[in-house]
Amino acid sequence: MNIDSIKNGIVIDHITAGLGMELYSLLKLDTLDCSVVIGKNVGSRQMGKKDIIKIDADIELDVAILGYVDPNATINIIKNGKIVEKKAVELPKKLVNVISCKNPRCITSCEQELDQVFTLTDKENRVYRCLYCEAKAK
Amino acid sequence: MRSLIDIKELSLEEIDSLVNCALDIIENPAKYSEKCKGKKLATLFFEPSTRTRLSFEAAMYELGGNVLGFSEASSSSSAKGESVADTARMISCYADIIAMRHPKEGAPLVAAMNATIPVVNAGDGGHNHPTQTLADLLTIKRKKGRFDNLTIGLCGDLKFGRTVHSLIGAMSRYKNIKFVLISPVELKIPDYVKTEVLDKNGIEYVETTDLQGAMAELDVLYMTRVQKERFFNEEDYLRLKDSYILDLPKLQNAKSDLSIMHPLPRVNEISVKVDTDPRAHYFEQALNGKYMRMALILMLLGIK
Numbered sequence: 001m002n003i004d005s006i007k008n009g010i011v012i013d014h015i016t017a018g019l020g021m022e023l024y025s026l027l028k029l030d031t032l033d034c035s036v037v038i039g040k041n042v043g044s045r046q047m048g049k050k051d052i053i054k055i056d057a058d059i060e061l062d063v064a065i066l067g068y069v070d071p072n073a074t075i076n077i078i079k080n081g082k083i084v085e086k087k088a089v090e091l092p093k094k095l096v097n098v099i100s101c102k103n104p105r106c107i108t109s110c111e112q113e114l115d116q117v118f119t120l121t122d123k124e125n126r127v128y129r130c131l132y133c134e135a136k137a138k
Numbered sequence: 139m140r141s142l143i144d145i146k147e148l149s150l151e152e153i154d155s156l157v158n159c160a161l162d163i164i165e166n167p168a169k170y171s172e173k174c175k176g177k178k179l180a181t182l183f184f185e186p187s188t189r190t191r192l193s194f195e196a197a198m199y200e201l202g203g204n205v206l207g208f209s210e211a212s213s214s215s216s217a218k219g220e221s222v223a224d225t226a227r228m229i230s231c232y233a234d235i236i237a238m239r240h241p242k243e244g245a246p247l248v249a250a251m252n253a254t255i256p257v258v259n260a261g262d263g264g265h266n267h268p269t270q271t272l273a274d275l276l277t278i279k280r281k282k283g284r285f286d287n288l289t290i291g292l293c294g295d296l297k298f299g300r301t302v303h304s305l306i307g308a309m310s311r312y313k314n315i316k317f318v319l320i321s322p323v324e325l326k327i328p329d330y331v332k333t334e335v336l337d338k339n340g341i342e343y344v345e346t347t348d349l350q351g352a353m354a355e356l357d358v359l360y361m362t363r364v365q366k367e368r369f370f371n372e373e374d375y376l377r378l379k380d381s382y383i384l385d386l387p388k389l390q391n392a393k394s395d396l397s398i399m400h401p402l403p404r405v406n407e408i409s410v411k412v413d414t415d416p417r418a419h420y421f422e423q424a425l426n427g428k429y430m431r432m433a434l435i436l437m438l439l440g441i442k
Contacts, residue, residue, distance in 0.1 A: 105263045107244040111221050114248065122334065132244020133265055136330070 005054075009034070010061060011076040011083075012053040017041050019070045020051030026065045026098065032057065064092035068099075068128075093120050095128060103135035140438055141250035141257040145268040145308050152437075153308075156272065157279050159433035160426070167200070170432065173441050174203030180233035181207035182225065182249075183260070184216060184240040189402060189424060190260050190269070194237045197431035206233060226253040235438060237431075238262075256438035258431075264300050270401055271304040272434065273427030274360070278309075280426065281397040281419055282357060286313040289355050293320040294362035294382050294407060296327040301401040302362060303331055310339040317343040318352045322378045325364065349382060354391040359384070361400045361420075363407045385409040392417070399423050 015023060020038050023029075029036050034057035044050040058077075066073055067089040077085040095118040101108045108114050108130070117131035128137040142148070148156070163170050179198040183191050186209060195205045216225065222240070226249035229236055236253060238246045239260040246259035246266075261267040275285070282288060290309060292302050296319055306327075309315050317336070319327050326345060336343050346352050353359075364382045366375050383406060384398070400408060400420040412418050436442070 103243065105241075105243050105265075107222065107240070107242040107248055107262075110242060111223075111248070113221070114223075130244070132247055133263075134243075 006056050006078045007081050008056075008058050009078050010055045010057075010059065011078060012055075012061075012066065013050070013074045013076055014044070014047060015051035015053065015073045016070050017047070017049045017051055020053060023051075023066065023069050023073075024053060026069060027062060029053070029055065032059065034059075063087075063089055064095055065098050067092045068095055071126075091120055091123060091126060094118070099128070099137055101130040101133060101135055102138050103130065103133050106130060106133035106135060108132055139254070139256055141246075141253075141259075142268050142434060142438065143247045143250055143257070143259045144266050145271045145304050148268075150311055153272075153275060156430060156433045156437060157276055159436060160276050160429040161280075163429050163432050170201055170436075172202035173436060174198060174201035174439065177201075177203040177235070177439060178233040179203060179205050179207075179435065180229045180236045181205060181209070181260075182229065182236055182238045182240075183207065183209045184211040184238070184245070186210055187239050187261065189427070190239060190267075191237075193424070193428045194258075194260060194269075194431055197428050197435060200428070201432055201435060203234075203435075207237075222248045223252040225249070226257065230254040235435060258434065258438065261300075264298055267300050267304060269427065269431055269434065270301050271308050272430035273423055274301070274305050274399060274401070275308060276426040276430050277399055277419055277423040278358060278397065280422075282395075285309065286315065288312075288314075288357045289316045289318060290358045290360065291318040291320055291349075291352055291356040292327075292360045292362070293349055293384075294364050295325045296321040296362070297325040299362045302327075302360065303335075305360060306331060307335055310335050310341050315341055317341065318356060319343055319345045320347070320349050320352050320382075321345075322347060322364065322374075322382070324374065347381070349384070350388050350391070353388060354393070356396055357393065358397045358399060359392070361398065361404075361407055363405055383407055383409065384412055386411050386415070389415065389417070 037054040039052040041049045042052050071091050073089055075087040076083045097116050100116050118128040118137050121127050121129045181191050181194055198205050222245045230253045236257045237260045238249050240262050243263040243265035246262050250257040259266050296302050396417045398418050
């Protein structure tokens with residue numbers, strides 16, 4: 001995989017192997033008109049193997065989703081064929097409409113127009129809880 | 139504008155202030171009898187409740203205010219499909235404060251996010267019931283004179299009991315508290331309460347199945363009901379149910395100043411013979427609930 005092949009865009013690198021497709025779907029990359037390349041199980045000195053996503057456009061990425069799915073991933077911003085910025089992602093404090101509450105007793109189970117909001121309650125153990133009923137995200 | 143959805147939203151100073159206000163109401167009821175004159179409490183009870191609703195209503199009447207509302211979902215617009223958010227917006231036009239009970243967890247929070255008046259959570263499913271915890275706290279204060287240096291026994295259904303979880307959360311913020319968690323193995327306290335509340339706050343606790351064995355060291359005994367439907371089979375229920383019924387023989391080793399509490403309704407988990415024991419404080423606990431609701435209404439309406 002050669003990131004130089006992108007002129008202006010984003011490379012999501014160091015994705016834990018196996019999580020690339022989930023990210024592709026949650027970030028709704030299928031709705032983009034530009035070229036998007038997913039590399040699965042790409043060799044990595046640091047990680048052994050990794051997934052990588054290359055997006056050939058300068059889009060607004062939902063960093064919260066990225067941080068929730070894989071806080072180890074990194075974002076490279078490419079301008080004129082060069083990496084101009086490297087960003088580490090971190091666990092987002094809040095997730096809005098990324099995951100759904102599975103608690104059948106939660107108000108969101110019967111009022112479906114409500115936003116699905118989860119907050120990070122235990123950073124160490126990556127625990128997110130529903131804002132409304134405090135059920136743990138599954 | 140402030141609401142109360144979860145007891146954790148109140149700082150220790152605010153709890154002290156509410157307790158002091160409630161104690162002053164008890165001493166000087168006449169001083170408070172017109173504090174809420176011209177104010178209206180809307181009791182939105184989407185599921186039946188006797189004590190909590192009547193306690194809120196009595197609290198508002200004793201403050202000189204008025205009450206409107208409904209006591210079951212079938213007599214509200216939710217039966218026509220109105221959302222909690224819309225109900226809260228609409229009631230904000232008619233009342234000054236809302237007390238809401240709802241079978242769905244998080245419904246009062248949704249109401250608070252949309253109302254333009256304060257919302258008090260009067261119980262949302264098995265989730266939160268902060269005014270019950272306020273009643274428990276006032277009872278502890280009046281009977282023990284303190285919130286620290288206490289050994290508190292919690293007995294019965296510790297797995298599903300929301301009042302137990304809230305009380306643990308509230309008391310874990312005070313110094314030198316020890317919990318004795320007494321329950322059948324099937325109804326032990328959930329792991330998250332241990333890791334996220336007890337361990338996180340460095341609170342000492344022991345888990346046991348033996349109520350009588352734990353009795354001697356307790357300053358407070360908080361009883362809850364062991365419900366038959368919580369067991370996988372009737373045989374286990376029949377084997378265990380009597381172990382968690384508090385009667386006079388089980389109190390033989392108890393301290394003379396033990397405080398026996400129960401959120402009520404009691405079914406059979408405390409023998410009626412215990413009712414006349416001076417250590418039985420559960421009916422007074424219900425009365426304390428009214429005083430704390432009065433103090434809370436005043437606080438949320440900004441009335442001094």
